Amino acid sequence: MDFETVVGFEIHTELLTRTKVFCGCSTAFGHAPNTQTCPVCLGLPGSLPVLNEKALDLALRTAVALNCTITRRTQFERKNYYYPDLPKNYQISQLRKNLAVGGWLDIDVAGQTRRIRLDNIHLEEDAGKNIHPEHPGADYSLVDLNRAGTPLLEIVTQPDIRTLDEAQAFMTALKSLLEYIEVSDCNMHEGRLRFEANISVRPRGTEKLGTKVEIKNLNSMKVVLKCIEAETHRQVQQILDGRPVIQETRLWDEAAGVTRSMRSKEEANDYRYFPDPDLVEVDIDDARIERVRGELPELPAARRQRFIERFGLPEYDAGVLTSSKALADYFEAALSTHGNPKALANWIMTETMRFLNEDPDRTIADYPIAAADLADLVRLIDAGIISGSIAKKVYAAMLAGEGRPDAIVKAKGLVQISAANEIEPIVDQVLAANARSVEDYRNGRERALGALVGQVMKATRGKANPQLVNELIIRKIKG
Numbered sequence: 097m098d099f100e101t102v103v104g105f106e107i108h109t110e111l112l113t114r115t116k117v118f119c120g121c122s123t124a125f126g127h128a129p130n131t132q133t134c135p136v137c138l139g140l141p142g143s144l145p146v147l148n149e150k151a152l153d154l155a156l157r158t159a160v161a162l163n164c165t166i167t168r169r170t171q172f173e174r175k176n177y178y179y180p181d182l183p184k185n186y187q188i189s190q191l192r193k194n195l196a197v198g199g200w201l202d203i204d205v206a207g208q209t210r211r212i213r214l215d216n217i218h219l220e221e222d223a224g225k226n227i228h229p230e231h232p233g234a235d236y237s238l239v240d241l242n243r244a245g246t247p248l249l250e251i252v253t254q255p256d257i258r259t260l261d262e263a264q265a266f267m268t269a270l271k272s273l274l275e276y277i278e279v280s281d282c283n284m285h286e287g288r289l290r291f292e293a294n295i296s297v298r299p300r301g302t303e304k305l306g307t308k309v310e311i312k313n314l315n316s317m318k319v320v321l322k323c324i325e326a327e328t329h330r331q332v333q334q335i336l337d338g339r340p341v342i343q344e345t346r347l348w349d350e351a352a353g354v355t356r357s358m359r360s361k362e363e364a365n366d367y368r369y370f371p372d373p374d375l376v377e378v379d380i381d382d383a384r385i386e387r388v389r390g391e392l393p394e395l396p397a398a399r400r401q402r403f404i405e406r407f408g409l410p411e412y413d414a415g416v417l418t419s420s421k422a423l424a425d426y427f428e429a430a431l432s433t434h435g436n437p438k439a440l441a442n443w444i445m446t447e448t449m450r451f452l453n454e455d456p457d458r459t460i461a462d463y464p465i466a467a468a469d470l471a472d473l474v475r476l477i478d479a480g481i482i483s484g485s486i487a488k489k490v491y492a493a494m495l496a497g498e499g500r501p502d503a504i505v506k507a508k509g510l511v512q513i514s515a516a517n518e519i520e521p522i523v524d525q526v527l528a529a530n531a532r533s534v535e536d537y538r539n540g541r542e543r544a545l546g547a548l549v550g551q552v553m554k555a556t557r558g559k560a561n562p563q564l565v566n567e568l569i570i571r572k573i574k575g
Contacts, residue, residue, distance in 0.1 A: 097336070100300040101328045103263055103293055104215075104255035104308075107270060109280040110222060110246050110288040111154045117221050117247035118145030118188060118375075125286050129240035137221075137245030139184025144374050147172075151247035152378065154279040155195055155219045156388045158249060161277050161395065164199030164217055166385055172219075172375045175367045180239050181224035189250075190218035191369045193377070201273070202397075203265040204415075212266050213254040222246040225287075243287070249279070255294065255305060260321050267291060267317045268419070272396050275421045284316055285457055291320050296341070297331045306331070307341040311355055314348060318456070323348045327355050399424055407437035416445050422460040423448075426467050433471035440474055447491060465494050473501040485558040486510050514561040516568065519552070522560070523568045526551045534573055545569065 116123055119136035135143035159166055171193035174186040199214040224241035228234075251270070257263050271289060274280045282289040291314050296306035309327060314320045326348075331341050346355040394402075396418050403414035403424075418424045423444070430440050448470070452458045473490060476482045482490060482505055493504045505511060513519055526548060527534055536544035545566070552565045 098300045099297045099328075099332050099335075101258060101324065102255045102296045102298060102305060102308075103257040103324060105251075105253045105257070105263075105266070106292040106294065106310075107251040107253075108222075108290045108292070109249050109251070109274055109282065111151050111249055112278065112280055113148055113150045113154065113247055115148060116245035117148045117151045117219070119245055121245060123246050125288075127242060129238070129242060132242040133244070137183075138241065139186075145188065145372075147375065147378065148247060151219065153388055154247075155217065155249050156380070156385065157277055157392060158251070158274065158279050159196035159199065159217050160385065160389050161273060161392060162196075162199040162201055162214060162217065162251070164196035164214065166196050166380055167193055168381070169193065169377050169379050170195050171377045172372045173369045174372050175220075175369055177367055179223065180237070181226050181241065181244065183224070183241060183244060187221060187223065188372055188375070189220035189369075194218040201266065201269060203262065203269045205259075205261050205265050210256075210262060210265075212256045212262075215252040215254055217249065217251050220248050220250060222248040255296070255308070260324060263293075263324055264317065264321060267320065269396070271317075272418075272420055276394070276396050276399075277392060287315075290314065291317070293320055293324055293327075295324055295327045295331070297328055297335070307343050309341065309343065309355075310345045311348060312345055312358065316456070319348060319350065322353065323355060326353060330355060396421075403437075407431070409437055409441055413438075413441045413445065416449070417441060420460070426460050426463075429467035430471040430474075433468045434475040434478075436474055436478055439478065440471060443470060443474060451495070464497060465491075469494060469500050476501055476505060480514055480561060481505065481512055482510055483512050483558060483560070483562055485553065485562075486512065489558075510559065512561050513556055513559050514564060516564060519556070519560050519564060520568060522552055522555050523565065523572065526555065527569070527572060537573055 110123070113123060115121060116137055119134050121132045121134050121137055124132070136145055156166065171190065172188050173191050175189040175191070176186045178185050194216040196217040197215070199217070200211050201214070203210050203212060222243050222245065224239055224244040227238040227240060229236070229238070257266060271282045274282050274289070280288055284290070293311045293314065294308045295311065296308040298304065298306040309331070311323050311327060314323060327346070334341050342360075344360050345358045347358045349356050400414045400418040403409050403417060404411060409417070417427045426448075427440060427444055430444070431437060434440070448463060451463060452460065473487060473494070476490075477484060477487050490501050490504050490510065493499070493508070494501060498504055530548060530551060533544040533547050537548070548569050549562060549565050552560055552569070553562065
């Protein structure tokens with residue numbers, strides 16, 4: 097039997113506010129444990145929450161960017177459950193009057209556009225963080241409540257994803273959008289973007305959904321993809337063995353490469369939701385929505401199209417460069433120094449991306465070469481001061497922190513030789529020493545020309561102008 101995987105996501109992203117969603121405590125990352133708390137986020141008796149207006153606006157910005165319908169009167173509720181990192185024993189969240197419903201995100205997969213529908217977007221508070229010592233014999237856990245109360249936006253999709261490629265494309269596109277509209281920095285390493293996958297399988301061609309299993313605590317896109325693949329295999333095997341798939345919450349075991357049961361899946365009534373008596377309903381009018389819409393920055397699709405139309409870039413190049421806001425910003429900063437879009441795009445898509453891809457945690461902020469310096473390197477090539485091969489050596493020196501490109505070229509004596517009277521004697525020597533290649537070229541073997549050029553470049557340690565070398569060799573052979 098041929099089975100189809102069905103995936104929906106629940107995505108949690110921490111919003112870029114300086115203070116928590118219902119109190120004035122800082123949301124800064126990395127401070128000493130339990131130093132960013134107060135009676136409100138600890139849920140102490142007599143404390144009262146007050147909604148952070150900035151968090152509401154960022155949540156609305158996301159809903160508008162994702163084509164959602166805004167709920168004009170939204171409500172906060174208490175989601176009741178006990179866990180050590182939830183000091184109030186309930187979480188302020190939303191259920192019956194979510195901030196927004198519907199909406200969609202279009203993704204590109206194998207040259208085709210797929211629309212992934214959304215179910216809802218709601219605003220809630222984050223929990224703290226449990227820390228489990230890993231040394232042998234440890235029989236305790238610690239809790240850090242600095243994160244408790246951080247504004248958290250939950251985006252829930254419909255079960256529209258069918259393949260690993262679609263899952264990858266959706267996660268990448270959503271992360272890029274959230275970064276573009278500046279609602280979150282999406283740092284997965286620090287927990288500010290988390291994906292939970294709802295996975296089920298069904299015989300291909302059938303409409304009825306299978307029993308879904310929720311996988312929690314997935315800390316990278318790579319892990320999400322491995323998890324979908326492993327859980328699909330597990331569920332298919334269950335069905336083939338005649339055993340039912342149980343609706344439950346499971347965790348990912350990275351070492352074993354499998355999912356493991358965590359608890360039976362709760363329903364909404366298990367959490368005993370009820371309206372939070374300390375928070376009033378929030379009315380959202382047209383003026384607020386239009387103000388938020390007007391504050392939206394350029395979105396990824398619009399920026400990609402602008403790169404194609406204004407800079408003449410191929411669609412592929414524009415897609416790579418706009419895949420993240422930071423990378424697109426870097427490209428435009430370089431372009432403001434030297435106006436050669438295609439050459440800059442080529443360097444960024446090869447050398448810059450190679451550096452970033454060496455470590456999955458790297459971002460453009462970790463790249464040691466400033467945009468203006470990369471632009472100056474391309475300018476030196478375009479001006480004929482250095483050749484492309486020499487540029488690679490200069491780039492390596494820049495990457496090693498040896499300075500700006502013009503200073504490196506000067507210090508290492510790498511200026512390109514572009515005077516014919518300097519190159520011509522070397523060309524004569526190479527032609528005299530390679531009579532066989534000369535004859536091959538005369539007989540129509542174009543590859544022989546490359547070999548001759550290579551010999552001249554080797555003799556000049558790559559400093560000869562390759563175009564001039566080509567011209568001199570051809571003229572002398574045909575002369």
